[in-house]
Amino acid sequence: MFSAAEDKKRLEQYFIDNIDKAIANEWIKAYHQPLIRAASGLVSDEEAFARWEDPDGSYYTASEFVPALEKEKITYKLDLYMVERVLKKMKDQSKHGLFIVPESVNLSSSSFHNCDMVKEILKRIDASGIPRSKLSVELSEKAIASDPDFMKEQVDNLRQEGVKVWLDSYGNGYSSLLLLLKIQFDLLKIDKKFVDQIGKNENGQIILTELIRTAMAIGLDTVAEGVENKMQADFLMEIGCTKLQGYYFIEPISLAQIIERNKNGIQIGFENPEEVEYFDIVGKVNLYDLSFPKDDDSTLNKYFDTMPMAIFEMDSTKATLVRSNKSYREFMATNFPTHKPVKEYMYDAFKSRPGQYSFNAVRQCALDGKRVILDDRLKDGRILHLLINRIAVNPVTGAAAVSLVILSIDDSVVKAGLNYNYIARALSEDYINLYMVNMDDDTFTEYKADGINRDISFNKHGDNFFDIYRDEFEYEMMPEDKEQLNKVFTKENVIDNLKKEGVYSIFTKVVIDKVPTYVNIKMVQIRGDGNYIIVGINNVDKQIKTREALEKAKEEKIIYSRLGALSEDYIYIFTVDPSTSKYKKYNPSNTTSDLGLAEEGDDFFGEVIKKASKGIYEEDVEFFLTSFTKENVFKQIETKGLYENHHRLKISGVPIYVVMRANLVNEDGHDKLIVGIFNIDNKVKKDREYAENLYAAESKANIDELTGVKNKNAYSETVATLNELIERGSMTPFAIAVFDINGLKEVNDTQGHQAGDEFIKKGRDMICRFFKHSPVYRIGGDEFVVIVQGYDFLNIDSIMTKIHKHNVKNKLKGDIVVAAGCSKYAGDPSIATVFERADKEMYDNKNELKQI
Structure with a gap:
């Protein structure tokens, strides 16, 4: 009989003596565990695992025989053999009509010290005919940390030759974030111990989220190892982890099993290489990126609150x-x-x-x-x-x-009624065509209310509006209707009626889809600079048959009054030629700003930049000029679909808040930049006033005037919130610490209340000094409570010991003493139960301190 140590040594020697035979006879098999891309649910990569299977039926995992090979410095034999097995597997897999995805091989750091691994790996890849991008090298944190400078050189050489390098088991304790600054990897595999925190530890989930966010920020893909259940998989996908690996999906399997599973229709599909970039982009979106944390620590669980x-x-x-x-x-x-x-x-x-x-x-x-x-x-x-x-x-x-x-x-x-967006859609929904006509030269712009949302969109420009729509009307008409339209639809008639009524409507019939259809041609004057009217052709076939013409006219007058009101938020509208920068200005609000741009000009961007210091509020000029360049405007439109800039525009020296929005439209095959300046001054000021008043009110209601910490009202609100979390079963670990300042009555009686107030502040300073990461509340004259959380909770026992030692020291030298008691939450039915235990411990401590 041999001891366990002797058995281990004999087995290690067996591996060393037989490694060449095991390789030659293929006792060492390659098993392949997929990496599942979160965005597609398909296999994006695989990882190769070595397993030693003796002819007698015994088998050993890599963790059992690799350490022996590392001691003997012969791991390179195994590593190069596994590279060959993976390359052969890829070639065999392609013969069965399956997509080939990249596969990683785990390498030992000792292999690089005992042979030219980079050269040997490249030689084998190139000989196989498989693209270099299909083989990935996986290195552990431990392997890198053993000799960072040497391993950095090896990693750089591999990546320069087109072989991707993965960092395995990140967070396993052998290195830090500084390693990612020193060496550039292609993918980060996050250690299983972080995945195990999901659903168990909120802080662990936060650290995991930040790890993934950091990796993405420096251009790394992320893989979570050891995924074992659906809850873990769902959470990892939500926070933007691009790839998942673990027994929840499948254990490592052989090529024969892959082929058999595919034949039976149960194999997880392999990614089409042409779709990789698409799924990569979709998978990296962190569904918790759009979060707006509140300046409020009344709850302990706000990190993952985010917009839907x-x-x-x-x-x-x-x-x-x-x-x-x-x-x-x-x-x-x-x-x-x-x-x-x-x-x-x-x-x-x-x-x-x-x-x-x-x-x-x-x-x-x-x-x-x-x-x-x-x-x-x-x-x-x-x-x-x-x-x-x-x-x-x-x-x-x-x-x-x-x-x-x-x-x-x-x-x-x-209760209030309609919003701007809803009104605009409702008004445009039934229009066939809309025109903006310049009554000075008869030029016009045509818009159509089409598309799947019936939104208004530009259609074309034209000249001689009244001639075209009298002689070459777009729609087919019956002769009698055409003759009648020509009589009434004249420029002179339109001008006369607009002066008298403010709105002019003509009813006629056109042929739509071979059916005579009643339409209403309606005109309204546009307010502001320039002599413009809006002409709308509205399908009123159904309405005309059910309403009297007079009632319809009254209704349309009201609608056009609303339509005119929609332009009141605009200060200026510019149309700019993107290639020449020539521009025209429209002023629907009849406002003159200090910017002083002409009605038209040859260099829109140059003129705005030149006059910005006069027309834009001085505090906003630098920011505006940084953003408002021709290159940046078009870049934002291309990437975001819209350029937007918030600043203050000066009107007669008075700054008002505005937003500039710009976008491209295509007119007659040519792009045109449309720039609008909107007045948002009232909204911004009201929002700010509301926010300031709300913050002031909340602060006043929840802050103790003497000590500056939170007051009893704030504590009551916090208790209510925590009780709700307890009731829902989603409470995270915390503790309650209760404090009482000894000797306050004596100070008040002998030195006065002013001295007593200073005595209370001194006690507050001591409590806050020990609890730097938790909210402190004053709930009585000399009573304080702390909701202990986060870092303080993890160190609560040490903190309470330090407080006791501090009290003993102060007692002996006649300084302030603050009795303290603490109790941890242990699945209690309410906060009151935890408080009572802490309060009792405080009184016990108070009596103990009196005996010193």
Whole structure:
């Protein structure tokens, strides 16, 4: 019989003596564990694992025989053999019609010291005919940390030759973030111990999220190792981890098993190489990026509070939900309780129902790639504010990934009525054509209310409006209708009626789809500089048959009054030629700003930049000039779908808040830049005033005037919030510490209340000095409470010991003493229970201190 140590030594020697035979006879097998791309659910990469299988049926994992080979400095034999096995597997796999994805081979650092690994690996790859990009080298943190400078040289050489290098088991304790500054990797594999924290430790989840966010920020793909359940997989996908690996998906299997599983239809599909970039972009979106943390530590669990966000893949017939965060799922369940969660939404089935406008906007964004911020009205009248953005387009299928973020949902308009977006859509929905006509020279711009959302879009420019629409009217007409239209639809008649009535309407019939149809040609004067009118052709076929003409005329007059009111927020509108920078200015508000731009000019960007110091508020000039360059404007339009700049414009020396928005439109095959300046002064000032008043009110209501820490009211609110978390079963670890300042009554009686106040502040300073990371509350004259959390909670025992030693020292020298007691939350039914234990411990400590 041999001891365990002797058995281990004999086995190690067996591995050393037989490694060559094991390689020659292929006792060492390669098993392959997939990496699953979060965005596609397909195999994006694989990792090769070595297993020693003796002819007698015994088998050993790499962790059992590699250490023996490392001691003997012969790991290079195994590593190069595994490279050969993986390359052979790829060639065999392609013969079965399966896509080949990159596969990693784990290498020991000792291999690089005992042979020219880079040269040997490249020689084997090139001989196989497999592209170098298909083989990845995987190095552990431990291997890198053993000789960082030498290993950096090896990593750089491999990457320069087109072989990707992965850092394995990051966070296992052998290195730090500084390693990522020193050496450039292609992919970061996050150690299983971080994945194990999901659902168990909020701080662990935060660290994991930040690790992934940091990796993405420096250009690294991320893989989470050891994924064992759906909750872990869902969370990792939500925070933007691009790839997942673990037994939740599949254990390492042989090539024969891969082929058999594919034959039986149960194999996880391999990625098409042409779709890799698309899925890579979609998978890296962190569904918790759009978060707005509050300046409020009344709860301990705010990190993952974020806006509801989902990603849909839009093809020609349907929308498929790819990913969504927890906030989105909760939002849908709360606001649409009768809606059953589904994976696919067919376009044809999504008609004439609340949300159709938003759904169509997502479809349009998928087609044109323009970012959209819009309002939509729900069935109950509430207004939904959405941000829609195209992420990427699949080059193989043509489908587009689109993100949808629910910015807010507003029920104030249920009572107030309509919002700007809703009014504009409602007014334009029934128009066939809209024209803006210059009454001085008869030039016009034509718009059409078309597209899947019936939005108004530019159609064309033209000259001689009244001649064309008298002699060459766009629509076919019956002779009698044409003759009547020519009599009344003259420039002189329009001018005369607009002066008298402010709005002019003509009813006639045109042929639409071979059917005579009643239309109403309506005209209204545009307010502001310039002599312009709006002419709208409206299909009123149904209305004309059910209403009297006089009632219809009155109705249209009201509608046009509303249409005219929609332009009041505009200060200026510019049209700019992108190639020449020539521009024209329109002034619908009849406002003269200190910028002093001419009605038209040859260099829009140059003129604005030259006059910015006079026309823009001095504090905003530098920021404005940094952003407002021709190159930056067009770059933002290209990447974001819209250029936007907030600043203050001076009017007669008085700064007002405005927003400049710019976008490109195509007119007659030529691009034209449209720049609008909107007055948002009242809104900005009201928002700021509200925020300042709200903050001041909240601070005053929750801050103790004497000590500056939180008061009893704030503590009551915190207790209520924590009790709700306890009731929901989602409470994170915390403790309550209770304090009482000894001797306050004696100080007040002998030295006065002013001295007593200073005595209280001194006690406060001591408490705050020990609890730097937790909120402190004053709940009585000499009583304080601390909600112990985070770093303080992890060190609470040490902190309480230090407080006791400090009290003993102060007692002996006659300085301030603060009795203290603490109790940790242990699944208690309420905060009161934890407080009572801490309070009792404080009184015990108070009596103990009296005995000193």
